[in-house]
Amino acid sequence: MFKLRDYQQETVDNIYQSMKQGNRRIIVQQPPRTGKTVIMAEIARKTTDKGNRVMFIIHRKEVLAQAKATFRKQDVNVNLATMGMVQTLTRRVNKLVEPQLILIDEAHHAISNSYRRIINAFPNAYILYFTATPIRTGHDQLDQIADDIIVGKSIKWLTQHHFLAPFHYYGLGDIDRSKLRKQNGDYSSQSMDEAINHQIYGHIIQQYQRLANGKQAVVYCHSIESAKKVSEQFKSIGVRAAEIDGNTEPQVRDRLVQEFRDQKLMILANVNLFTEGVDLPNVDCVIMARPTSSLALYLQFSMRCLNPRRGKTAIIIDHVDNFLNFGLPNNDRDWKQAIVTKDKRKSNSNDDTGPAIAQCNYCFGTFYRTDIHDSCCPLCGHELKTETKDYKIVNVDLQEIKENQAVEHRKKMIQQILNDQVMANVADKSPGQLHTLKELQAYAKLHGYSTGWAWHQFNNRRKKKW
Template identity: 85%
Template sequence: MVFRLRSYQRKTIDNVLNSMRQGHKRIIVQQPPRTGKTVIMAEIARKATDKGNRVMFIIHRKEVLVQAKATFRKQDVNMNLATLGMVQTLTRRVNKLDEPQLILIDEAHHAISNSYRRIIDAFPNAYILYFTATPIRTGHDQLDQIADDIIVGKSIKWLTQHHFLAPFHYYGLGDIDRSKLRKAHGDYSSDSMNEAISRQIYGHIVDQYQRLAKGKQAVVYCHSIASAKEVTKKFHEAGITAEEIDGGTDKKVRDKLVQQFRDQQLTILVNVNLFTEGVDLPNVDCVIMARPTSSLALYLQFSMRCLNPRKGKTAIIIDHVDNFLNFGLPNNDRNWSEAIITKNKRKAKSNTDNGPAIAQCNYCFGTFYRDQITDGCCPLCGHELKKENKDYKIVNVDLQEIKENQAVKHRKQMVNKILEDQVMANVADKTPGQLTTLKELQAYAKLHNYSPGWAWYQFKNRRKH
């Protein structure tokens, strides 16, 4: 039985066909993560093979290839006219391949590399569709060098409003000194991530999961195998079922653990560089980011992993490394038509648009658009936000780089830590009845290992009397 296409998927296919009729042959097709790019490609491939045209599908990950083959078969693609393979294999065999009339490239933000270009250049008469959620690269050269048109899909906000994606709450917790991050090969280096990430993050991940998403199935993104194993250990110590998998995990073990997660026999999957592109994990309700990235593509793959919709679901995104400072929230509107243009060709703009202002509540650490504030209260926890008391902060976001002076920010964090320690010293010999402010109650709770909710409960009760 073939897939029943959604309205926005049919619209995308119509837009692609119209672009072809207008004479475009190399077209970028932008679709957000979790919106069924493979189904769209399979339907386009079915239409092509029904007319006797040969189709080639290219991807760079084996797991995605396996899923794509299954989807193409289910969509009644004539597999005798279809070549599906990994770019690493096809680029070596390019001289032996049957000439396709249509080439479909998945995760096409990679397609500017030599291995893809070798295939593209070998078939100059073929129509080429570059499918990607994020048609932007971290380097200088952009996709305008290999494409002549772009079809932009529905926005994440539209998809959420029409129930094709789940709504979410986003929390930024800042267990990182971002001033220490350094780039290498298009993203932050492993050494700099080791240096930047607080050692306290491992315990914080479990604490904040229990505070914000207790009982929800979650995927944790870590930057190293050592950190992933430490996070898994902390979940075990808290009595929560969790397993760690990475590129070195035996395939049979990996497949078994993923299936256990799908069957809801496992609560937490901790991974290193695995669950980014394509892999189907439909029942994720929470994402925990413990890995910083300078790649918008990775950020959206991380943060949107939990947005598969379900009636009544609100996903939870917990960002321990403040990736939102680079990219805003996942549902920021983004100018993809501008993003595909190589930087020195872009039109100069007198006013840089960094997207809508983002606010962060200093009590629950919730992160949201400023226009979501209702009656002066945090939309996530309901706490009254008083600007003069700095109960929330405004974050300026830029898609390409952090504009905020991170060294200054780090010094502020150190000062706040010193002040927090002083408060703890002041409350050490007091009883709860002698405490008057929320900060004193929070310091007392921290000192005596009380749950975070204890301070809130005490403070709210006192305000009522």
């Protein structure tokens, strides 16, 4: 059995408290990578231990298989559990045995007719809607099917307490966002084709080598053709990579995923996979090569690499400036307002999702303005010029950041890293992670800083110690 973490047990306790207050249809918000399936399994175990029936609903086969394994490990009485995909259960709803509790995973989908058919068939059941992002594109929100929401710990809190890995975020801007057009709730494939810079495939390789060389990475692409191009580009430099999409034969897909888990593959370029639920524990880097207008997808993309490990700092490389829509993954978000159908929201509510963020025009690192110290980029230490833009996020029409003269510098940087072991050791670190004068000097040389920069940094740290 799994032993629940303190924050998971707190969520379970809050759910039962809400039920005692008379709520029967409850949204349970938990960020990605925080074990909501374990929470559901524990609630299912408690339910079946009392002789009550439970139903678990999900919309993806891969997630269903993993959930069944988790429920078995948690000693759920499977004879009292119905577990299936919504597509199957909605067709068989008249033949299903009535449950006392319904658990719905990825419940931001649950307002659709296929889910409602099941919900309406069992009016006496308690229903728990689990989701990382209780918000939908369009007008109607989850307040139409729920009467309470339990909000989990924030991503910042989970990171501070080592349940999620810290990350560095880089925005590259290989896209003309003015060409993006929505279709069925997200950007159309044709508009993404037109918007994305065709040089992105080369840039993906360059930036991976610069920022995440040697790390296992998942690349999110907008089309099968683009995913195959990315995979071939990585193979051309000797990095083991594979392309995978919804048309990939199931046995081939399972084999490639297992090879990635076994670290036989370094890169998985995918289309519309590895968003919800699928377990890939050793991802250290995410590369976003497709834009999205969906906050749910953005958080699933960007947080895929945040499984913690001692000493790990994840790398998120955003080639399509998704951060202009949504801020950084750890923005604080008002989920209680998010579930309210738009014309019922408070009049003073707005769509500002978090604090102002800035971007270094040297390393393209993206960070909160409050993290800036001594007018220097917190990621690379480069002095931030006055033209560095300060963004208030969620304006999709903001001008994307253009690449500048740093492209040539990067090529030289990569060659220097290959030729100098000390530089290789400091290449993916921030100045705050450097300890010796030699490391600071290598970092200064790598980034083209003046010779006095390393001495200045080293002496300042010595003074602070005294």
